[in-house]
Amino acid sequence: MIVVFGSLNVDFFLKVKAFPKPGETVLTPRSVVRAGGKGANQAAAAAKAGARVEMIGAVGTDATASVALDSLRTAGVDCSGVLRMKDEPTGMAMITVDEKAENSIVVASGANAALTADAVPDALLTPDTVLVVQLETPVAEVSRVLRRAKEKGATTVLNAAPAAVVDEAVLKAADWVIVNETEAETLTGQKALSFEKAVSELAEKAGGNCILTAGAAGAVLCAGGRIVRAGTLPIRPVDTTGAGDCFVGVFAAMIDAKTPLPDALKAACAGAGLACLKTGAQDAQPSLSEIRRAASEIKIEIR
Ligand code: RIB
Numbered sequence: 001m002i003v004v005f006g007s008l009n010v011d012f013f014l015k016v017k018a019f020p021k022p023g024e025t026v027l028t029p030r031s032v033v034r035a036g037g038k039g040a041n042q043a044a045a046a047a048k049a050g051a052r053v054e055m056i057g058a059v060g061t062d063a064t065a066s067v068a069l070d071s072l073r074t075a076g077v078d079c080s081g082v083l084r085m086k087d088e089p090t091g092m093a094m095i096t097v098d099e100k101a102e103n104s105i106v107v108a109s110g111a112n113a114a115l116t117a118d119a120v121p122d123a124l125l126t127p128d129t130v131l132v133v134q135l136e137t138p139v140a141e142v143s144r145v146l147r148r149a150k151e152k153g154a155t156t157v158l159n160a161a162p163a164a165v166v167d168e169a170v171l172k173a174a175d176w177v178i179v180n181e182t183e184a185e186t187l188t189g190q191k192a193l194s195f196e197k198a199v200s201e202l203a204e205k206a207g208g209n210c211i212l213t214a215g216a217a218g219a220v221l222c223a224g225g226r227i228v229r230a231g232t233l234p235i236r237p238v239d240t241t242g243a244g245d246c247f248v249g250v251f252a253a254m255i256d257a258k259t260p261l262p263d264a265l266k267a268a269c270a271g272a273g274l275a276c277l278k279t280g281a282q283d284a285q286p287s288l289s290e291i292r293r294a295a296s297e298i299k300i301e302i303r
Contacts, residue, residue, distance in 0.1 A: 075282065168205060176209050238279060
């Protein structure tokens with residue numbers, strides 16, 4: 001079973017031709033409101049990829065909370081561990097998407113900033129648990145949950161997003177560290193490393209395994225000193241928001257199902273590619289059968 005400890009947001013999407021410059025105002029016909037948050041996106045992606053998923057997080061008692069919760073429940077995620085905070089608003093993200101389908105995001109954390117590790121009952125952390133965390137909730141609490149889960153024999157997955165400097169102890173509590181290029185630069189403290197060098201360095205630093213996702217350039221995995229490279233689907237992206245979250249959720253579902261690593265990587269790359277074909281993070285996520293079909297198109301190289 002997968003336990004996701006992380007953020008839930010409501011995303012407001014604004015489509016623009018180009019990102020506004022400082023001091024500039026640009027117009028767009030309308031905004032689109034969707035469920036988001038890195039934690040919730042990963043939980044939903046894992047559930048759609050066939051896993052049993054429990055979400056631990058926090059929302060407010062405001063009207064937008066139901067946007068975040070309804071989407072997760074529809075995906076089949078157990079939300080009984082999501083707290084309702086009386087004095088905090090539900091997390092909110094303003095997402096601008098340009099003509100190239102790139103995004104820029106500002107998150108108002110709200111209830112996510114009040115989430116603590118105590119929200120995760122010990123009973124959920126067992127050797128059969130895959131715990132998935134990100135850095136959109138307080139890092140100290142993420143660290144506490146990771147370390148508790150590791151002590152209890154769970155498999156731990158840290159998606160170090162958004163980019164932040166974290167103690168080596170946090171990395172060491174993760175069996176899997178999943179990063180994009182910016183996050184890899186932040187954690188290694190080095191720019192312009194090759195993908196293979198960056199994943200190898202991070203895997204060594206963490207004393208575990210690492211995956212670097214590189215958008216259109218695919219993904220590179222380092223596990224037990226072995227490198228696996230995967231390509232991407234031949235797609236024309238509409239919106240890349242949440243593609244990385246879909247990658248993490250699908251990968252977690254695959255390791256929960258004990259899928260061999262090269263196949264798990266292919267499935268995650270396929271999921272991330274398919275998630276770029278529609279606006280929104282959770283709304284764009286594929287089903288397990290769609291992932292399986294697309295995964296056969298992903299090229300892989302094992303060293
Ligand atoms: O990774 C995409 C997510 O980042 C969005 O859903 C937004 O809520 C922010 O958390």
